[in-house]
Amino acid sequence: MCAVYSPTVNQDWVQSTFGLVLPTAVLSTAANEVYPGYQGPIVVRSQRDGRTALGLANFGLIPPWARDNKIARHTYNARLETVDSKPSYRDAWRDAHWAIVLADAFYEPCYETGRAVRWQIALANGEPMGIAGLWQRWREPKTDQVVASFTMLTINADGHPLMSRLHKPEDEKRTPVVLAQSSFEGWLSAQVQDARQYLSLAQMPELVGHPLETPAK
Numbered sequence: 001m002c003a004v005y006s007p008t009v010n011q012d013w014v015q016s017t018f019g020l021v022l023p024t025a026v027l028s029t030a031a032n033e034v035y036p037g038y039q040g041p042i043v044v045r046s047q048r049d050g051r052t053a054l055g056l057a058n059f060g061l062i063p064p065w066a067r068d069n070k071i072a073r074h075t076y077n078a079r080l081e082t083v084d085s086k087p088s089y090r091d092a093w094r095d096a097h098w099a100i101v102l103a104d105a106f107y108e109p110c111y112e113t114g115r116a117v118r119w120q121i122a123l124a125n126g127e128p129m130g131i132a133g134l135w136q137r138w139r140e141p142k143t144d145q146v147v148a149s150f151t152m153l154t155i156n157a158d159g160h161p162l163m164s165r166l167h168k169p170e171d172e173k174r175t176p177v178v179l180a181q182s183s184f185e186g187w188l189s190a191q192v193q194d195a196r197q198y199l200s201l202a203q204m205p206e207l208v209g210h211p212l213e214t215p216a217k
Contacts (some may be wrong), residue, residue, distance in 0.1 A: 001154065001174055002152055002176045003077075004034065005034055005101070005105065006034070006106070007103055008041070008102045008103055008128035010104070010127075013128050014102065017181065018184075019052075020052065021054070022041060022054065026041050033107075035059065036060040036072055037059065037069075039057060039058055040102070040103075040150075041054060041055070042056075042057050042102065042135060043099065043130070043188070044097070044099050045188040050189075058072060062138040063087065063138065064138055066138060067141065068141075071088065076151055078153055081155075081156075092135065096195070097134050097135045097136060098187055099132075100184060101131040101132075103129050104122065105129075106121050111168055112165065117211045117212075118211065120210060122209075123208070125205070125206075130184055131178055131179065132153045132179050134153065136150070157174050160175055160204075163207070166209075179203075180205050181205070
């Protein structure tokens with residue numbers, strides 16, 4: 001599970017990796033963290049014309065049938081095991097609405113000291129990361145405004161040396177799917193029947209983590 005992350009403000013990396021420019025709104029709020037309901041930068045590709053775009057979208061996917069945006073409090077992570085059948089996500093999956101969530105780090109609790117200690121998770125090479133996600137459009141009933149939103153895809157992390165240490169001991173261990181940079185192009189252009197090949201622990205780049213506070217002695 002991932003409920004909070006830091007969006008990247010590394011303009012050079014974004015431009016060299018995708019040939020795109022980060023929105024000004026991201027650069028002006030560099031210290032902010034993104035929580036469900038907040039906006040973060042994502043990269044998407046049109047299935048119609050193949051155009052790649054980067055923009056801000058709400059963290060927490062709002063399906064087209066939703067009456068309001070409150071559902072986003074519960075749809076910021078989508079389990080890969082059920083993403084193609086859950087009503088909230090199945091339309092985005094069927095329509096190949098793949099997204100890459102641009103982040104510098106994400107945050108999870110570690111209970112190895114006996115209490116929750118906030119850990120920061122980042123790439124071992126120090127570069128920004130691309131997290132696999134789904135995006136969707138939703139039309140606000142009262143204003144008719146079109147809202148873009150997204151969710152992060154998650155997988156079981158029992159076999160991951162770092163992510164298996166996080167969350168409560170009794171909880172299932174899960175991780176957002178951090179894409180290898182070599183997989184960015186394949187993920188964005190994948191056909192539905194081929195998409196899962198990019199979403200496994202085996203293809204994820206090396207992650208490192210450290211506590212953001214000193215545990216009490």
